[in-house]
Amino acid sequence: MARRRQLYEGKAKILFEGPEPGTLVQYFKDDATAFNAQKKGTITGKGVLNNRISEFLMTKLAEINVPTHFIRRLNMREQLIKEVEIIPVEVVVRNIAAGSLAQRLGIPEGTRLPRSIVEYYYKNDQLGDPMVAEEHITAFGWATPPDMDDIVHLTLRINDFLTGLFLGVGITLVDFKLEFGRLYENEDMRIVLADEISPDNCRLWDVKTNEKMDKDRFRRDLGKIEEAYQEVARRLGILPEAGSRDMKGPETMQ
Numbered sequence: 185m186a187r188r189r190q191l192y193e194g195k196a197k198i199l200f201e202g203p204e205p206g207t208l209v210q211y212f213k214d215d216a217t218a219f220n221a222q223k224k225g226t227i228t229g230k231g232v233l234n235n236r237i238s239e240f241l242m243t244k245l246a247e248i249n250v251p252t253h254f255i256r257r258l259n260m261r262e263q264l265i266k267e268v269e270i271i272p273v274e275v276v277v278r279n280i281a282a283g284s285l286a287q288r289l290g291i292p293e294g295t296r297l298p299r300s301i302v303e304y305y306y307k308n309d310q311l312g313d314p315m316v317a318e319e320h321i322t323a324f325g326w327a328t329p330p331d332m333d334d335i336v337h338l339t340l341r342i343n344d345f346l347t348g349l350f351l352g353v354g355i356t357l358v359d360f361k362l363e364f365g366r367l368y369e370n371e372d373m374r375i376v377l378a379d380e381i382s383p384d385n386c387r388l389w390d391v392k393t394n395e396k397m398d399k400d401r402f403r404r405d406l407g408k409i410e411e412a413y414q415e416v417a418r419r420l421g422i423l424p425e426a427g428s429r430d431m432k433g434p435e436t437m438q
């Protein structure tokens with residue numbers, strides 16, 4: 185089989201042409217960046233773990249009828265996804281104050297918010313993903329008001345579901361980032377969940393100790409990054425049977 189054509193390379197993933205029209209292959213790298221790529225590094229085995237974790241969470245979400253781009257996992261680092269038109273908005277949901285919200289508003293990290301807060305950021309690396317309001321999104325045509333209704337509705341359902349799922353395995357879902365895309369099927373267009381859900385784009389704290397089990401360990405140089413991602417996978421019951429040694433092996437590209 186000919187090597188697949190690469191369509192796009194992002195900071196943590198590569199997209200290849202899929203085996204049939206309307207599909208793509210999403211490859212998970214070990215590369216990690218933070219602060220709009222000012223900080224760069226590698227987290228060994230991260231791609232393998234995020235591929236698994238995102239597969240698991242998107243499959244669970246599909247079971248409660250949240251439409252996603254995920255089709256199936258292909259191998260250790262790749263999954264087959266539906267090709268969607270990505271909406272250039274990062275949707276952040278916060279349940280507990282942390283990160284930029286804690287900093288911007290001077291709220292101590294760890295404070296439970298009076299209710300879940302949804303924020304939007306314009307996906308533009310050159311501008312450093314600035315925060316925007318729904319007004320900007322609809323005025324500039326990044327998404328329509330009906331698109332935004334779907335996005336908010338889906339986001340709140342995803343938050344409720346994932347909060348419960350993580351709580352069940354002793355993890356507090358502090359906040360996370362989602363991306364959505366437009367899926368065109370026949371004459372129809374549907375908003376679906378895209379990208380990935382993994383410790384790269386969630387804040388996950390141990391319920392008992394509040395220990396960080398996510399990319400903040402990399403952002404803040406806390407160490408034990410691989411171990412934290414592995415622990416998330418282990419608690420979700422999805423570590424490969426051979427254990428963690430399996431995670432670092434050479435991966436096949438097709």
Ligand code: TMP
Pocket residue numbers: 276282283284285313359360361384385386387
């Ligand atoms: P923040 O507190 O830095 O704004 O991050 C909020 C959440 O969004 C956190 O779970 C990390 C995630 N996130 C991303 O996935 N990508 C990003 O570029 C940023 C800034 C945050």
Ligand code: ASP
Pocket residue numbers: 195216217218219220221222384399403
């Ligand atoms: N992913 C973003 C970056 O590379 C930021 C982050 O996750 O902190 O810059």
